[in-house]
Amino acid sequence: VSLINPLAREISAKIVYYGPGLSGKTTSLKALYAVIRPERRGELVTLATEGDRTLFFDFLPITLERVQEMPVRLQLYTVPGQIFYAATRKMVLNGVDGVVFVADSQEAARDSNRTSLEDLRDNLRTMGMDLGTFPHVFQYNKRDLRGVVTVQAMEAELNAHKAPAFETCALRGIGVVNALREITRLVVADLRRKQAPARRTMVPVLGTEREAGLGEQLSAVVGGVAASPEPVLPREPVRPLAPGLSFAALWPRDGTAGVDAVEEHLRNKQHGPAVRAAAAVLAEMLDSLPGATTGDGSLAKAATLGLCGTEYLRFCRLASAPDAAVTEADGLFGLYMLVAARIKHAAL
Ligand SMILES: Nc1nc2c(ncn2[C@@H]2O[C@H](COP(=O)(O)OP(=O)(O)O)[C@@H](O)[C@H]2O)c(=O)[nH]1
Numbered sequence: 001v002s003l004i005n006p007l008a009r010e011i012s013a014k015i016v017y018y019g020p021g022l023s024g025k026t027t028s029l030k031a032l033y034a035v036i037r038p039e040r041r042g043e044l045v046t047l048a049t050e051g052d053r054t055l056f057f058d059f060l061p062i063t064l065e066r067v068q069e070m071p072v073r074l075q076l077y078t079v080p081g082q083i084f085y086a087a088t089r090k091m092v093l094n095g096v097d098g099v100v101f102v103a104d105s106q107e108a109a110r111d112s113n114r115t116s117l118e119d120l121r122d123n124l125r126t127m128g129m130d131l132g133t134f135p136h137v138f139q140y141n142k143r144d145l146r147g148v149v150t151v152q153a154m155e156a157e158l159n160a161h162k163a164p165a166f167e168t169c170a171l172r173g174i175g176v177v178n179a180l181r182e183i184t185r186l187v188v189a190d191l192r193r194k195q196a197p198a199r200r201t202m203v204p205v206l207g208t209e210r211e212a213g214l215g216e217q218l219s220a221v222v223g224g225v226a227a228s229p230e231p232v233l234p235r236e237p238v239r240p241l242a243p244g245l246s247f248a249a250l251w252p253r254d255g256t257a258g259v260d261a262v263e264e265h266l267r268n269k270q271h272g273p274a275v276r277a278a279a280a281v282l283a284e285m286l287d288s289l290p291g292a293t294t295g296d297g298s299l300a301k302a303a304t305l306g307l308c309g310t311e312y313l314r315f316c317r318l319a320s321a322p323d324a325a326v327t328e329a330d331g332l333f334g335l336y337m338l339v340a341a342r343i344k345h346a347a348l
C-alpha cells in the first residue's frame, strides 16, 4: 500500500528485495532487523520456510523518523528466488514502490542473477511499469567471498539503467543500510512526484492505480478481510470496559506488561500501535514454544499453538499496515488474537 497521507502526514511505501534464490535477501532483512532500533521496527516475520529457504516471503515493517520532513513507514518484503515460485513473486510485487535487487557476486550465480533481473523486468512490465524509470538499487552481495565477479563486470551485466549500486556483505550487515537509505530516497522522491497534485489540494491520497497491494492479494488467497485504507473519521466515544476489568487477568501477575500496553492503546484509540504491541507479545510467545526454532517459521508455530492460519496471516498483515488503515475493529481483533494465543498457550 503506497501512499502519502497528508492528514497523518506520513509516507508509507513498499520495498521488495528481489533476486535469485540464496543471493542474501532474507539475510539482508535479518541484518536490518538487527541494526534498527526496536522502537523503529516491528517483528521480522518469515512466512513458511523449509530449512532456511524462503517458500513464501519475509517482511519487516520499519519507521524512519523523517525523510524530507515526513515520517516514513516502510514495508520491506523479500521474494522467494527459486524459479518455480513465479506466482508468489508476482503477488509480493503487487503495489511495490521500489526494489532492492540483491545479486549474488559469485561466478556460479552470473546466469541466475540475469534471469532473475529479466523476471523482475517482465513482472514490472505486466504491471505497466518500466524498470528504466522504476526506483531500484543493486546490492552486489557476498563481497566477502573469494574469487567473486568484479563490480565492473556486474555493473555491465546487470545495471542497464545506471541505478545506485552497493557492495554488500549481508551476513555481516555491511552495506545494507546504505542500500536501504538510497532506495528510500528514490521511492520518496518518486511518490512525491506522482502524488504532488493531490497533495496540493490536501485531499488524502490513499490509493494509486497500483494500490491493489499485497493485503488484498493475500486476503484473496487466505480469505481474510482487506485492510480498508479510508481515513478514520472521529467517532463517538464508546463505553470503556468496566474499571478493573481487563484481559490482563489471564496472564501471570508479573507478565501483564504486553497486554496492558495493548489495552492502553485501545483505550486511547491507537489501533495501529495496539495491533503492533499485540504482535510483539505474540511473537515472544511463539518464540518460547518448545522445539521451535527462533525467528523463522512463525506461521508453523502459530499453527502448533492452535491459532487459525487465516487469522494469523491477517494479524501479521495488520501489524505492518499504516496506522490510517487500521480500524478499531482491527485493533480489537489484535487483542482477540493475543488473548486467544494466551489461552491456548496456557493450556499447553
Ligand atoms: N558469505 C556470505 N554469505 C552470505 C551473504 N549473504 C547471505 N549469505 C548466505 O547465503 C545463503 C542464502 O542467504 P538467504 O538470505 O537465505 O538468501 P535468499 O534466498 O536470497 O533469501 C545463506 O546461507 C546466507 O548465510 C554474504 O554477504 N556473504
Ligand SMILES: [Mg+2]
Residues within 6 Å of the ligand: 025, 026, 027, 052, 053, 054, 078, 079, 080
Ligand atoms: Mg529468503
